[in-house]
Amino acid sequence: MAAAAATAVVGVALIFAFVLQTAWPVLTRVGIAQFIFGDTWYPTRGRFGLLPLVAGSAALLLGALLLGAPAGVMTAIFLSEYCPKRLASLLRPAIDLLAGIPSVIYGFFGLISIVPIVRSVFGGAGFGPVAGSLILAVMILPTITSVSRDALEAVPRDYRLGGLALGATQWRTVYDVVVPSAWSGIVTSVVLGVGRAVGETMAVLMVIGNAPRFPRAAGQPISALTSQVALDMAYASGDHRTALFGIAALLLFITMGLVGVGRLTVRRQARQGRRR
């Protein structure tokens, strides 16, 4: 068991070392600031500015967060507080299944159904931040729902009884006692969901159009950090190739940051639990 754990740790360390080492030449040549904040990504002409991709990823994440987090948390509240047991036993596996669908299928679904809708509503190509955000929102929903739901169900039943026994409505008891008690778990669920969205490649690649430009309109193609790596890897060489490893390094740091935030909230929750 210890050996298995060690494999995981060593594996992560090796990936980090390998990615950073491969990316190093381009990072030193272009300069880290210019690499991350440069405003043009035109690798075949030696322009390695990631800002359009960072902005694209940020737009997708923000959209996914705004759509997916409320939907996921509301679903969790419904399942844990309101839903009859019978219905919950149907809904739960259905939501878990959402998490298990291969992302290429999400992409395919987005391509044939969401993109045309975005095109007719917002105009433009349809490929772009809105289509990508919608797909990502659905993909992170199961994570947010299941982690939030666990947090809500861990709230002592006495809190609910206490609220209802004071003559409060169920909704007030839920939003003013149960949800605040589970708050750090809910935040953790959102962080985990965002973590999933950051790393998502395939589904995003299929619906955003993949033009490394700043997001300006709902239905205009953009590109994201992950999808750009996946697309360019097939043909890139030289500095272009190393620059892709630079993107990978940036992604690794972002995910690491998110894991850190997640752990912090979990730890804070544990501390509050002790005080209880």
Place this chain on the structure above:
Amino acid sequence: MSEYAIELRNVSVAYGDCQCLADVSLAIPINSVVALIGPSGCGKSTLIRSMNRTNELVAKTVTTGEVNFGGRDVYGSRMDLRELRERIGMVFQRPNPFPKSIFDNVAWGLRSNGIRGRKRLEEAVERSLRAAALWDAVSSKLDQPALGLSGGQQQRLCIARALAVEPEILLMDEPCSALDPIATQRIEDLIDELKERYTIVIVTHNMQQAARIADFTAFLMAEQPHEPSRIVEFGRSVEIFTRPGDERTEAYVTGRFG
């Protein structure tokens, strides 16, 4: 105006197929303390919860019979559950303050009734905390988390929280079972003061406690295991504990079983 705060007539409660209480009739006099005693699992908690309809929050229950409160049937179709639970407050076995500040805990019931005025809330919080004999200990730290209080203080906070909405009856379900003897003593003193203004129904497994604080005591038990419990005897505590009329009551209060 009836002399009873709440009156149960032939109340039976069943959880699924399991009949738990049968044919309970009990009249609780206004401004008195009534204790419910009996062996564990005899349905004391079920009985007390039938008065403010909190049984149905815990499990699927079927209640038959009549619970008359202020001239209305608690189980009637026109009963407003919110109003009922406002007028019949409840304190639970384990202190359950919300993870909020002391002030917000006490003000919670009022706020859920739509009372917003800061001044009114402050007055009500002070009055309730004084009534629960907690004001002196917490008046300087109302904005601090309620979960930082000791167990006994938390329970008195829960009492204050229940009193803040100005109930007529206070139901207490083994309110001291999670407390140490000193905290228990304080709650008992408090109950003695509160009966001036409220009617109190208390479930307790501690017979000394019932004898000390209750004006009336009801003894519940099941004839046979797996049979529903009934009230064996109800009367003034003095009678129940010194000259019980039923030999089962005598056996129980003298500690021969239970």
